[in-house]
Amino acid sequence: MQEHKYTMASECFHRGQIDRAIDLLRELLAEEPNSADCHGLLAGCLLEKKRLYAAEYELAIALNLEPQNALFYVLQARINLLRNKTKSALESCDEALQLEPEYLDAHLLKSDVYLVFNKYDEAKACIDIAANLQPGSVTVAHYYGEYFFAKGDIKTAEKYAVDSLSIDPQDEAANILMGKIKLRQGNLKEAEYHATFVIIQNPDSNSALRLFCDIKMRRNIILGGWWRFNAWMASLSNVQSSVVLISGYLVFMLAAQIFEDFEYLTVSSLISFAWIGLVIYSWVGIPMYYKRLRKELERFSFNPEF
Amino acid sequence: MDTNTLTGLKSAFQVAPSDELAKVICFALIESGEESEIALYLQQAQKTLDESESLKLAEALYQAELHETARNVLSEELLSHKILVAKCLNESGEPEQARKLYCSAIEADSSLESHALNRTFNVEVKVAQINNDDKPKLKVVEKMDLASVTDMVRYRQDTSDFSDVVGLEHIKKQISKKIIMPFQRPSLFQKFKKKVGGGVILYGPPGCGKTLLARATAGECKASFFNIEISDVLDMYIGESEQKLHTIFEKARSSTPCVLFFDEIEALAGKREHSRNSSSANVVSQFLTELDGFSQNNEGVLVLASTNVPWAVDAAFLRPGRFDRMFFVPPPDKVARKAILEHHIKGRPAESNIDFSSIASKATGYSGADLYNLVEMAADEAIDESIEAGNEVVISNQHFKNAIKEARSTTTEWLTTARNYARYANEGGRYDEVLSFLKKHGK
Structure with a gap:
């Protein structure tokens, strides 16, 4: 029964039903609190939800229970990379590779870390090892593309992006890479096409939304700013939104008080109105953003003659 | 232990009797084969004997046919002792009580059961009860006969024709030229060594008339139409899906000219690397074998298939000789x-x-x-x-x-995905029609 539940949770995770996977894993852990696999998978789920601290906590338990599991170190490396702890990320990758020298993900993640350091040769060496381990893989082709993109060799990056798309035209990372390349080349229409293609498939894809906002910014900086602000607001959880609003309230009140003390009463009242405006916007802005986004996602349109 | 030592121990016991010494003498007597004397020391020795020592001592006494004495050493409460107690009781002329004790022992621990003891105690071997609510896990698959397949496939004589299909003029013309003509003028095509039949895939967005077009094609060919559904082929028992598929093709071969129509072909011919179990890969292999028709002649059998996801179909199906013709069924103009x-x-x-x-x-x-x-x-x-x-x-x-x-509109999402496949994974111009459609009608 427990094994079945774990398999279900794992399938949910791979299908992108992260919340369901988290629920199943929490139920499982209530019955069997010392299951390293459950803690590890839960850490993976939380990582997908960008709940880094919670993921780190679960991963620490998993590693404590099973310190010889290379996957846990790769997860640790991903968390560290997202928290900009690049050195620790590199150490975690090395740890994983010590346990499993042919671990593809660990090599590719290591290349990611090297790219952050701008250590291009080391990054390429890692991707080369991965390419030997799994030739013809869409992920490896995409990593080569990312590597050349980071180096500024857009033509070669495009070649690899096309390669990865020819292996799997629906691959999320490959489409985002192609979008970034097209944006760099100034082909905004194509870039937008790839970004929206990913958003249609996976509305939770932060990278695709970021690319989409970058494209909007390139077209119009004010409108782009609006997109970016709303995308950021929409990505916040309920708790995060409350924290933002409370912090905003404090900042606005403090500013209004200061201006009032210095007898800039007009500015002070303007700030108060701005605060009210922000609160109202936080109610109407997000639905407006989603409505607009839905319209933007209707990418394919027919000629009026058809 | 030699006789002198044993005598020394016995003398020492006479002078200073102790429980420990009595135990040592008991085991020394077993070793020297003088079990008959054990009874003299047993009462005192018993106080210090643990479970395994009592069992060892009792076994020796049982071997020496001192069944009553052996029984006194043992405890009926202990599971490890129960079998020997039962044996002793049996030997002492209490078979019924012995049998009961043996049965209770094997019920508590089935590993204690043995055929020899079953025979001794006249106990019948238990047969595992099958729960009638459970379905049998395995089923013998018998070779299906041709007659039974008619239950599975919907044999249709009342097929429609192209007049029932609104629009799609271009594709109707293509189908007419490449599929229907060989059926209508077989001798001309045979003269040029052209095959009548073969495999054709119709693909396009959902709801655009692929199934209707397939029916109309069958009607135009003046052929029998078999509409095969996934449930007609897939079966929960290992090997049966392949058998059903073979039987369907056999039936089609015996009723030429005919059209076999597989809707949602990706369910039967999906990419093998994506299949999670070997049985679906076996169905794909069987399907390929049937399409090749090495051992049987597929002349006069047109295999039509339709799918919304042509990119999910195994590449082996798309090579010449199998589903070598693909027609794009676009949204209506x-x-x-x-x-x-x-x-x-x-x-x-x-x-x-x-x-x-x-x-x-x-x-x-x-x-x-x-x-x-x-x-x-x-x-x-x-x-x-x-x-x-x-x-x-x-x-x-x-x-x-x-x-x-x-x-x-439900077609735009499909066209967006298809565009990526047509642009980046257009092996052998498979999706050229999609590309030209998008170029002509897309904004």
């Missing part, structure tokens, strides 16, 4: 949309002056199924209005205008 709307409104109470041209213009990208849904929505609006007004309100332009605000 303006003229076709108007005709479809007019077709679906027939028989419903509607105004005669409904502007179908204008509705068709607004419904760009709508599939046949979307258009049917649009008519249904307009009809619902009219029904609601009739209920509110208390008299019959016929379907009007306004109802369509309201309905089109709610309705959505």
Whole structure:
């Protein structure tokens, strides 16, 4: 029964039903609190939800229970990379590779870390090892593309992006890479096409939304700013939104008080109105953003003659 | 232990009797084969014996046929002792009690059971009870005969023809030239060593008439039409799906000219690297074998298949000789949309002056199924209005205008995905038709 539940949770995770996977894993852990696999998978789920601290906590338990599991170190490396702890990320990758020298993900993640350091040769060496381990893989082709993109060799990056798309035209990372390349080349229409293609498939894809906002910014900086602000607001959880609003309230009140003390009463009242405006916007802005986004996602349109 | 030592121990016991010494003497007596004397020391020795020592001592006494003495050493409460107690009881002429004790022992621990003891105690071997509620896990698959397959496939004589398909003129022409003509003039094609039949895949967005076109093709070929559904082939028992598939093809070969139509072909011919178990890969292999027709002649059998996801079909199916012809069934154009709307409104109470041209213009990208849904929505609006007004309100332009605000085209998502495949994974020009369609009609 427990094994079945774990398999279900794992399938949910791979299908992108992260919340369901988290629920199943929490139920499982209530019955069997010392299951390293459950803690590890839960850490993976939380990582997908960008709940880094919670993921780190679960991963620490998993590693404590099973310190010889290379996957846990790769997860640790991903968390560290997202928290900009690049050195620790590199150490975690090395740890994983010590346990499993042919671990593809660990090599590719290591290349990611090297790219952050701008250590291009080391990054390429890692991707080369991965390419030997799994030739013809869409992920490896995409990593080569990312590597050349980071180096500024857009033509070669495009070649690899096309390669990865020819292996799997629906691959999320490959489409985002192609979008970034097209944006760099100034082909905004194509870039937008790839970004929206990913958003249609996976509305939770932060990278695709970021690319989409970058494209909007390139077209119009004010409108782009609006997109970016709303995308950021929409990505916040309920708790995060409350924290933002409370912090905003404090900042606005403090500013209004200061201006009032210095007898800039007009500015002070303007700030108060701005605060009210922000609160109202936080109610109407997000639905407006989603409505607009839905319209933007209707990418394919027919000629009026058809 | 030699005799002198044993005698020494016995003397020492006489002088200073102790429990420990009594135990040592008991085991020394067993070792020297003088079990008959054990009874003298047993009472005192018993105080210090643990479970295993008592068992060892009792076994020695049982071997020496001192069954009663052995029984006194043992405890009926201890599971490890129970079997020996039972043996002792049996030897002491209490078989019924012995049998009961043995049965209780093996019930508590089935590993204690042995055939020899079963025979000794006259106990019958238990047969595992099968729960009648459980279904048997395995089933013997017998070779199916041709007659039984008629139950599985829907044999259709009353197929439609191209006049029933609105629009799609280009694709009808292509099908007519490449598929129907070989059926209608077989001798001409045979003269040029051209095969009649083969495999054709119709692909396109959902609801655009692939199934209808397949039926019409069969009707135009004047051939029998077998509509094979996934449930006709897939079976929960290992090996049976392959057997069913083979039988379906056998049936088709015996009733040429005929058309076998597989809807949603990706369910049977999906990429093997994506299949999670070997049994679905076996079905794919069997399907390939049947299409090749090495051992049987597939002449006169046209295998038509339709799919919304041609990229999910295993590449082995698309090589020449199998499904070597692929036709793209696009969404209907303006003229076709108007005709479809007019077709679906027939028989419903509607105004005669409904502007179908204008509705068709607004419904760009709508599939046949979307258009049917649009008519249904307009009809619902009219029904609601009739209920509110208390008299019959016929379907009007306004109802369509309201309905089109709610309705959505379902083909754009498919075309967006197909565009990526056509641009980046267009091996051998497989999706050229999609590309040219997008180029011609896309904005």
